[in-house]
Amino acid sequence: MTILEVTENDADDWLQLALELWPDYSLDEMNLVTDGIAQSPRETAFIVRDEQGTAIGFMNLSLRHDYVPGATQQPVAYVEGLYVREPYQKQGIGRQLIHRAEQWARDQGCSELASDVLIDNAPSAAFHSKAGFEEVERTIFFIKNVT
Template identity: 35%
Template sequence: MRIERVTAEATGQVAVIDAVAALRYALWPVEDEAEHRAELAELAASPDAVVLVALSEDAEPVGYAEASLRRDYVNGCETSPVAFLEGIFVAPGYRLHGLAGELCEAVEAWGRELGCSELGSDALLENAVAHRFHQSHGFEERERVVYYRKKL
């Protein structure tokens, strides 16, 4: 396995973005893959974001992570800017082999390169798998929040 950064200007990135969009859709099935492709292309072109792809021995994308640089307040963090792990996903057949940890470490390295001293992330309250992932990779739980809304 190897991990590569998806960049807007690299040759052949359209095929990579298409494959990563399928992984992103598996993580967040609320948008269609075309919307995921557009967002991934935008993130890959941004100096304040990173999209990483884990490639199998056959160069098949089997995992991905995306992170952004957040300058606004990040819950539980004490500094600014903060590297923020927006999403991470590994295809079912490739789980439990340390690949998510490698992706997370690559995000950490990216954050350090930008001068960040903290990596933030979040997970839904009911997502126990994500909680275990974060705890096993050195994250500390800082707070729990319930968001409310009122239509006007």
């Protein structure tokens, strides 16, 4: 297994993995997202390939300069998305991605790595806890149509 920073050659595999993680996005919408990350000086992505070269996971990272709950300084390295295909889960690949994120954070001059999960995503919350993240806040957002 290898973890490499995404290049132009990885674009199609990265796009497919991102659509698996976020199926509510259309192909065009997700293509805009991944293209934006690829062009951004404050974002990056890593892809995981097995021994045969098959893409089995990815991670998107950013430097956030806005408020991040629990952070003590800015910018903060942020895990924007992390996904490992189901047959490869629970084999330490996610933790290896987090270790790579930690290195990227240090390389960017950050001393903290942050992330988030949806409040009802218990498996992801458990993963984050096992990977050494500390829960700092829970939020429920509301909206009301006023027209």
